[in-house]
Amino acid sequence: MSGWLPKSPKARRRLILVAAIAPVLALAVGLTLFGLSDSISYFYTPSQALAAKPPAGRAIQLGGLVEKGSVVKTADGRVDFVVRDQTAKALVSYQGDLPDLFREGQGIVATGSFRGDGVFQAKQVLAKHDERYMPREVSKALKKQGEWRGDGAVAAYQAPGSGT
């Protein structure tokens, strides 16, 4: 073997191990930092979005309650609705099939970005599979604003026909 390696087999093995780990670690750390700086998306409620003013086209998540009576479905598959929190509203436009649990008055999270005209163009609309629960960010943001008719209001068990 080459002369520059340490003589002791133990030290040599350690050196080789470090030589193998270092590039992988560097790659992993580099990619992670880059990925975390670039491909995370922020969660806003309408009022937070109003304050933070994310640039048009920047991918974010918008969460809140679907305003009652605001849902307009058109025959070409487009859906417009208003997401609101206690203080602000945002118009959301979405092309496609809404999740099965999408309902007026319910909490949802939409991923997408604001358009130049201030309308939120959603790529995906999420409601939870389990209708007893709100998306966590929505429930937390609403709790902060003091508007929370939480899980506690709905008993863990409901007689059939009485709810939902």
Add this chain to the structure above:
Amino acid sequence: MIDEIGGFALILGLVLSLTQVVLSGAARVRRSAVLAGAGEGAALAAFLGVAIAFAALMHAFVVSDFSVANVAANSHTEKPLLYRVAGTWGSHEGSMLLWCLALTGFGAAVAMLGRGLPAGLKAVTVATQGLLGTVFLAYTVFASNPFVRLLDPPVEGRSLNPLLQDPALAVHPPFLYSGYVGLSVVFSLAAAALVEGRVDAAWARWVRPWALAGWSLLTIGITLGAFWAYYELGWGGWWFWDPVENASFMPWLIATALLHSAVVTEKRGALSGWTVFLAMAAFTFSMLGAFLVRSGVLTSVHAFAVDPTRGVLLLIILGVTAGSGFLLFAWRAPSLAPGGLFAPVSRESALVLNNILLAAATATVLLGTLYPLIREALTGESISVGPPYFNLTFTPLMTALILLVPAGPLLSWKRADAQGVAQRLGLAALIAVGAGLAAYAMVSPRKAFACAGIALGVWLIGGTLSELAERSRAFAGDWAETRRRLTGLPRGAWGMTLAHIGLGVFVLGACVETGWKVEAAETLSLGGHLKLGAYELTLEKVQGVDGPNYDAERATLHAVRNGREICTPRPERRFYPAGGQTTSEVAICTRGANHLYVVLGERREAAGAKAPVWLVRAYWNPWALFIFIGPVIMALGGFISLSDRRLRLGVGKRAARPA
């Protein structure tokens, strides 16, 4: 009455688990064979207790006994039998009981099957397993008891979430949980080895069957989950890098690393400390998974039966169990004997690199999964880390690993001949690059990454087959000799070959599906057309269907390609009155390995028009079948390898460290 027996049997299981700890611990201290036998008996009895409790709960679900709160909240009389049975583990309480059943079951299996283990090691393993059982049973009994009764039983139950009423998901939790918990044995064995201060080839041989069992079951469990998400959610995708998915994927990655490092410890006595560390980490990630899934601390698209109040308890269990395990490791690991030496180019090195890459990949997945929590704790901002992050960090690490995989088995132990290995893999490399280039030249639209993925998949399969050919001298032309050698191969070798080929099949499917998937969505009235790549879909009719516990709209479409009718997809949209919930039932036409995937969306009354319209979404998912067949081949490899090891379970005593 049966419910009371179940509740009682569950408490009995807890007491017996505690007895198991005391008896087996005392057996180790006193070095008493009688006490050890009693401890093993207690392990078996604890399992029987929990099994009776589980059977009682299942009985309550099958007969729809709504006086049990858990049944009332999760079952319904109109539900088909399969889903009433599956409802047993559909809730938080039931799934924790399933977890305990698997935990005590594996404890009993160690106690019964571990005849070849040294007495001390076995006693400590059984005691540790009992300790885990005690902790989780105590949690189940005191914080999440499935047998809590209702004073005023309702006439009808709330029903299981309809999305969960599905054959794949009915069997998904048992596989996943047996996989998660199969790794508990590995954890116990690691703790025992540290207590005994002895980690050698025999110990590694002991760990392997349990790690293999856990890994294989976990593979099947994750695949079933992905398959369910694929055809039940109707989003056309099969993996979303959702926290719940990552929670099951991280233990799998660590178990994969463990399987490989255990080989080094078994064959060469090296890496013993690292193998012990991985053995502890594997079950720690299982518990972390249970915590993440059950506590709802992370926003997931498919979190079921979450209960934030209990999350804290699970977190404490996780912290105490894993913390004491790793403390033990920190205390005892320095006393472990160092292993044999090896050159930079050797099979040991290849396996070390495999472990480095898998560990780094796990770390990036862990960081991406927990980063929203970290960020929120530090700055208070809510963020989410999406698929782009995982694709960016995970894919390069896995690519490096895949490049390495075919070379590993060809390298010899201690010191290998790199040039010779390169020569033997030359043909496979040539075919792989050729396949990638051919795909790039011929398939439109051109996708460079997908073509690189094809090359990687072909490289994995071709390289693995090259190794098989090498071992059986297939190129020497003497077929009788080749056949003799092939039949003489140990099952472990077949298992490895299958697992690596399965990975290749998966890579091919995943890359082709991701690269060339076609998607189309349109609102159709009756007779309307939807164009999807080379296919044209026509909505012929939509009719109402009465299901056992749902009402549905079923659409009949015709898929035509080049004027020829290919198939008639019949997607459904089901409404479950019991929970007031709607689900889509996707129609999938399998064409070779390709899927034509059709989803019926909601009905809309067009303004001004007389006829209603339906939103129809369709995907052309090329080679999608490979995505699910690949992991099945991998798990099959695991089971074949396991059947080999089973024969050798008793030989644990034999070898001291070689060389």
